[in-house]
Amino acid sequence: MSSKVRVRFAPSPTGGLHLGGVRTVLYNYLFARHHGGEFVLRIEDTDQSRYVPGAEEYIYETLEWCGLVPDESPLKGGPYGPYRQSERKPMYRPYAERLVAAGQAYYAFDTPEELDAMRSELRTDANPNPQYDGQVRARMRNSLSLPPDEVQRLLDAGTPHVVRIKMPPGETVTLTDMIRGDVSFDTSTVDDKVLLKADGMPTYHLAVVVDDHLMKITHAFRGEEWLPSAPVHILLWRYLFGEDAMPQWAHLPLILGPSGKLSKRDGARYGFPVFAANWTDPKSNELTEGFRERGFLPEAFVNLLALLGWNDGTDQELFSLEELVERFSIQKVHKGGAQFNFEKAQWFNHEWIKRSSPARLLPEVKALFQSKGWDTKDDAFLETVIGLVKERCTLLADFVPQAGFFFEQPSSYDSASFIAKWTPEKAAFFERLADTFGQEPDVADADREAAFKSAAEAAAIKPGELQLPLRVMLVGGKFGPPVFTIAGLLGGAETAARIRKALAAIG
Structure with missing residues (x-):
C-alpha cells in the first residue's frame, strides 16, 4: 500500500448527485487534504444499461461548484488512468480468470430464463428473493456443476457466461472499520456475486477491488449501504492481492429524512432539495431541484454537509473549507444516521450570507x-x-x-400601515419635500435627514410620524435599510419622483 494517503470517489453516471454522495466526496476530500494526500475521481460506468447522458458532466460541475476539485479524474488525467472503468475493460478479465483457475470463482452459463425459473421455484414467504449461493449453485449450469469437457465446449463455442465468486461456507470474515470498529460477517449468508458480466464488463465488486489496487488507494470511504458487500470485497482482496494490501475502510452513516433514508421523494413531498444542483432527467424530462438553484452558497452547503454525521467535539457550527480540512478526523464521524433538517440548512446559508x-x-x-x-x-x-x-x-x-x-419603483404601497393617521397637512409636507429633494440631488444622508426633520418641525409634525410614510413611498413596504440611506442611493431626483408617484396613488 502506498505510504501517501490516496482516497477516491467513484460514482456511477446515472443521474443527479444526492447530498449523501456529495458528503462522501467531502469526507474523502477533507481526509486527503488533512493528511497531505490525493483525492481521485473515478467514474464507475461499467453498467452501460444505466448510463445517463450528461450525468458525468454534471458530477464535474457539481464538484467544482462545491470547491471539491479532484487531483486526478477523467478530466485532469493522472498517473493511474484511465479514470473511466469502461475504458479499463481489458484490465479486469485476467483477474477474474485468475480467481477461476484458483477455484475461488467459476463460470456460470445460466440464461436469464433459467435464473428466473430458479427464483420462482425457490421463492417463499420466508425467502422472497432467492439468491444464487452455495446451496443453489450445485443445481445450476456452471463450471462447478458441469463436467469439465462440457465447460470447455461451452467456452469454445462462445456461450454467454458470467464469472461468479465462490463464497466459502461457514467462514467468519472481519473488517476493521475506521468508524465502527470490527464488523464480522458469516460467508454462508452471502450469495455468489457476479464479478464479470457476459459483456466482459466487471461488476462493482471486482472493479472496485482491482481499481483501488492499481490506483494505490489507501483509504476507502463509502455509505453504510455497502456494508453487506464488504465480505465479498475482503475475500477478493485476500485472493488477489493479500489483505495487507487492502485500503482502510470507513462506512459512513446514512443521511435520514422525515421517513427514513433521505430520498428524492422526500424532497418532492416536503419541498426541499436533495440534489446538489438542478438535474433534469433526459428521458422523463423531470426536474429535480438542487441546493445551488434554491439559492445556497457553496460554502454553506459544504458546511452543513460536514456536520451531517461529524463534529470536532466543540460547539462550533460555522466552518470554512480550510477550517474543516484542519479539524477533520474520520474517527469523529458518527455511527448513527444523521437527520437532515432543512430549516437548519437554511440557517447555515443565512449565516454564510451574513459573513x-x-x-x-x-x-x-x-x-x-x-x-x-x-x-x-x-x-x-x-x-x-x-x-x-x-x-x-x-x-x-x-x-x-x-x-x-x-432598481425599479414600487408598483404598490402598504399604505394601510399609516393611512389611519394620514392628513392633508402630511400630504402637503411630502409635496414640499419632493420639491426640496428634487432640487438637491447630491446631498449627504445626514444632511438629507437634517433637512427632513427641520421641514417636519416647520410643519409642526413629529418626524416619527413621517418616516414610515416616506419609507413606504420609496420601497413600497415597511422594510429595508435606513430610509435616508435609501434616499441617498436613489438620488434626489428619483426620491422626489417616487414621493410624487406615491402621493398620486394614495390620494
Whole structure:
C-alpha cells in the first residue's frame, strides 16, 4: 500500500448527485487534504444499461461548484488512468480468470430464463428473493456443476457466461472499520456475486477491488449501504492481492429524512432539495431541484454537509473549507444516521450570507438582478446595496425582494400601515419635500435627514410620524435599510419622483 494517503470517489453516471454522495466526496476530500494526500475521481460506468447522458458532466460541475476539485479524474488525467472503468475493460478479465483457475470463482452459463425459473421455484414467504449461493449453485449450469469437457465446449463455442465468486461456507470474515470498529460477517449468508458480466464488463465488486489496487488507494470511504458487500470485497482482496494490501475502510452513516433514508421523494413531498444542483432527467424530462438553484452558497452547503454525521467535539457550527480540512478526523464521524433538517440548512446559508463580503456575493446577486432585467449599474453600487440588505437574506433569491426597490419603483404601497393617521397637512409636507429633494440631488444622508426633520418641525409634525410614510413611498413596504440611506442611493431626483408617484396613488 502506498505510504501517501490516496482516497477516491467513484460514482456511477446515472443521474443527479444526492447530498449523501456529495458528503462522501467531502469526507474523502477533507481526509486527503488533512493528511497531505490525493483525492481521485473515478467514474464507475461499467453498467452501460444505466448510463445517463450528461450525468458525468454534471458530477464535474457539481464538484467544482462545491470547491471539491479532484487531483486526478477523467478530466485532469493522472498517473493511474484511465479514470473511466469502461475504458479499463481489458484490465479486469485476467483477474477474474485468475480467481477461476484458483477455484475461488467459476463460470456460470445460466440464461436469464433459467435464473428466473430458479427464483420462482425457490421463492417463499420466508425467502422472497432467492439468491444464487452455495446451496443453489450445485443445481445450476456452471463450471462447478458441469463436467469439465462440457465447460470447455461451452467456452469454445462462445456461450454467454458470467464469472461468479465462490463464497466459502461457514467462514467468519472481519473488517476493521475506521468508524465502527470490527464488523464480522458469516460467508454462508452471502450469495455468489457476479464479478464479470457476459459483456466482459466487471461488476462493482471486482472493479472496485482491482481499481483501488492499481490506483494505490489507501483509504476507502463509502455509505453504510455497502456494508453487506464488504465480505465479498475482503475475500477478493485476500485472493488477489493479500489483505495487507487492502485500503482502510470507513462506512459512513446514512443521511435520514422525515421517513427514513433521505430520498428524492422526500424532497418532492416536503419541498426541499436533495440534489446538489438542478438535474433534469433526459428521458422523463423531470426536474429535480438542487441546493445551488434554491439559492445556497457553496460554502454553506459544504458546511452543513460536514456536520451531517461529524463534529470536532466543540460547539462550533460555522466552518470554512480550510477550517474543516484542519479539524477533520474520520474517527469523529458518527455511527448513527444523521437527520437532515432543512430549516437548519437554511440557517447555515443565512449565516454564510451574513459573513460573506459584498464582493464575494456580487457574482450570484448580479446574475439574479440581471435575470429580472434590471440595470445593475456599476459593481460599486451593487456592492453597497448587497452590504445593506444581506443580513435580511436567507437564500440568494431573497436579494430580489429585499433590494429590488433600488432598481425599479414600487408598483404598490402598504399604505394601510399609516393611512389611519394620514392628513392633508402630511400630504402637503411630502409635496414640499419632493420639491426640496428634487432640487438637491447630491446631498449627504445626514444632511438629507437634517433637512427632513427641520421641514417636519416647520410643519409642526413629529418626524416619527413621517418616516414610515416616506419609507413606504420609496420601497413600497415597511422594510429595508435606513430610509435616508435609501434616499441617498436613489438620488434626489428619483426620491422626489417616487414621493410624487406615491402621493398620486394614495390620494
